Amino acid sequence: MSKLSGSWRERSPRARAHYMEPVEPQTESELAAKDSQPDNSASSVAASSPRPERRRQPRTWETPPAPVPPPLLDDYKNIVGTADIDELKFLAQEVKGRTVKMVNSTAVGGGVAEMLHQLIPLLNEVEVKTRWDVITGGNDFFEVTKAFHNALQGSDYKLTQQARDIFLMHNEQNRKRIQFSEDVVVIHDPQPAALIDARGGASQRWVWRCHIDLSNPNPEVWGFLRPFIERYDAAIFSSQSFTRQLPIPQYLFYPCIDPLSEKNKDLEDSFVQQVCDEFGIDRSRPIVTQVSRFDRAKDPVGVVQAFKQARKYVDCQLVLAGGGASDDPEGAAVLKELREAAGEDQDIIILDLPPWCALEINALQRASTLVVQKSIREGFGLTVTEALWKGKPTIAGAVGGIPNQIIHKLTGVLVHSVEGCAYQMRYLLTHPDFARQLGQNGREHVKENFLMTTNVRRWLLLCRILLSGRSK
Numbered sequence: 001m002s003k004l005s006g007s008w009r010e011r012s013p014r015a016r017a018h019y020m021e022p023v024e025p026q027t028e029s030e031l032a033a034k035d036s037q038p039d040n041s042a043s044s045v046a047a048s049s050p051r052p053e054r055r056r057q058p059r060t061w062e063t064p065p066a067p068v069p070p071p072l073l074d075d076y077k078n079i080v081g082t083a084d085i086d087e088l089k090f091l092a093q094e095v096k097g098r099t100v101k102m103v104n105s106t107a108v109g110g111g112v113a114e115m116l117h118q119l120i121p122l123l124n125e126v127e128v129k130t131r132w133d134v135i136t137g138g139n140d141f142f143e144v145t146k147a148f149h150n151a152l153q154g155s156d157y158k159l160t161q162q163a164r165d166i167f168l169m170h171n172e173q174n175r176k177r178i179q180f181s182e183d184v185v186v187i188h189d190p191q192p193a194a195l196i197d198a199r200g201g202a203s204q205r206w207v208w209r210c211h212i213d214l215s216n217p218n219p220e221v222w223g224f225l226r227p228f229i230e231r232y233d234a235a236i237f238s239s240q241s242f243t244r245q246l247p248i249p250q251y252l253f254y255p256c257i258d259p260l261s262e263k264n265k266d267l268e269d270s271f272v273q274q275v276c277d278e279f280g281i282d283r284s285r286p287i288v289t290q291v292s293r294f295d296r297a298k299d300p301v302g303v304v305q306a307f308k309q310a311r312k313y314v315d316c317q318l319v320l321a322g323g324g325a326s327d328d329p330e331g332a333a334v335l336k337e338l339r340e341a342a343g344e345d346q347d348i349i350i351l352d353l354p355p356w357c358a359l360e361i362n363a364l365q366r367a368s369t370l371v372v373q374k375s376i377r378e379g380f381g382l383t384v385t386e387a388l389w390k391g392k393p394t395i396a397g398a399v400g401g402i403p404n405q406i407i408h409k410l411t412g413v414l415v416h417s418v419e420g421c422a423y424q425m426r427y428l429l430t431h432p433d434f435a436r437q438l439g440q441n442g443r444e445h446v447k448e449n450f451l452m453t454t455n456v457r458r459w460l461l462l463c464r465i466l467l468s469g470r471s472k
């Protein structure tokens with residue numbers, strides 16, 4: 001278990017009710033109008049009552065915990081049933097002994113790394129021998145690829161010759177460094193896309209797995225990358241709406257979570273309590289949480305603004321838990337902006353966590369009354385999947401792959417603005433029965449569509465399609 005110790009155990013003595021009756025306004029625009037009025041709100045009332053001390057800079061742990069042995073396929077039978085697992089083993093028979101290489105740009109941080117850590121042992125268990133390589137690059141490379149990433153998801157960007165050269169030079173260096181002898185090579189996302197230059201014999205199959213929203217890409221950046229993508233044998237997208245016109249087959253793979261991973265497995269409530277104590281989170285009051293890399297696309301500042309509006313009407317705390325990814329150079333700047341936006345507000349708890357805090361993130365999600373993912377650009381949003389799996393009422397930006405997960409007012413709620421987010425925070429905190437129903441529906445939706453076992457099934461089917469008729 002976790003190395004949390006020396007718990008901070010001062011509990012809030014406050015006996016204030018969790019839920020306050022909703023008062024006018026009831027719509028986003030009314031709420032916006034109300035917010036321009038002086039604050040005679042719950043937060044100013046709350047300011048007069050004693051508050052528990054907050055650990056604004058909780059300890060972080062210098063060393064990662066020992067790795068946990070990965071689950072076996074049979075371990076999932078209790079969740080998805082024996083028939084589904086038997087089907088996976090049957091599908092694997094035809095591709096047993098085949099080799100696969102996955103290549104991406106970061107070993108930790110972010111959803112792709114998260115999925116690969118869980119997927120690869122399962123493919124190996126059914127004897128599809130799968131390796132994972134992470135490309136290397138300097139800051140110059142990751143600055144360019146981060147800009148590409150944002151541009152491909154719709155941001156303005158001027159593509160320069162220097163950026164092209166940096167991108168190609170680092171791809172070339174990685175091409176020389178990594179061996180590509182496997183039957184199937186899967187390149188994740190744009191960063192390593194030019195590795196297609198390493199393509200070997202005619203029987204080898206190359207797949208581009210795109211995790212980002214390409215529905216409205218910057219034409220210059222997409223124009224630069226597209227000739228590489230066209231040389232792959234297939235492309236995989238996370239949502240129907242992300243696909244492009246391409247001369248190669250395209251497949252839909254929803255991203256997934258592993259219900260048995262440290263991030264998602266069931267936890268003892270005593271551990272959830274321990275984590276909350278450590279971080280100074282008061283479980284006797286509603287907790288609104290966003291877990292995300294500190295990235296502007298996740299709009300953490302917007303979450304703070306929405307929280308500050310909502311708290312005028314309903315008592316709550318905000319937890320923003322995040323960290324960096326090695327391929328994301330903007331994290332520190334965004335964290336600084338976020339801290340400025342939060343100011344000295346004692347009810348906003350910002351946690352800058354190292355990447356190995358899966359158990360703590362699991363606990364924070366489970367402790368939450370609501371989960372928010374107010375992204376303004378998003379690939380799929382695994383944090384949404386994680387929250388839904390934990391049965392949490394979830395408010396999320398209606399962008400990227402999030403609407404595949406959140407069917408508005410059925411499995412969660414979708415928002416388009418700070419005001420909308422504030423309104424939904426307030427509405428769900430004051431309508432707990434409706435919120436609970438959303439959470440239950442969300443969990444079922446994840447079980448049907450977004451669990452690791454479904455993903456393994458898709459990879460096995462794709463390998464069968466790509467390798468059928470090709471000798472070993």
Ligand code: UDP
Nearest residue numbers: 110111112114292293321322323381382383
């Ligand atoms: N995550 C984490 N620590 C953090 C922030 C995020 O472990 O500090 C995890 C989060 O729980 C989720 C993944 O990273 O599993 C983020 O995936 P998502 O698709 O939501 O966003 P991405 O970071 O890939 O854009």
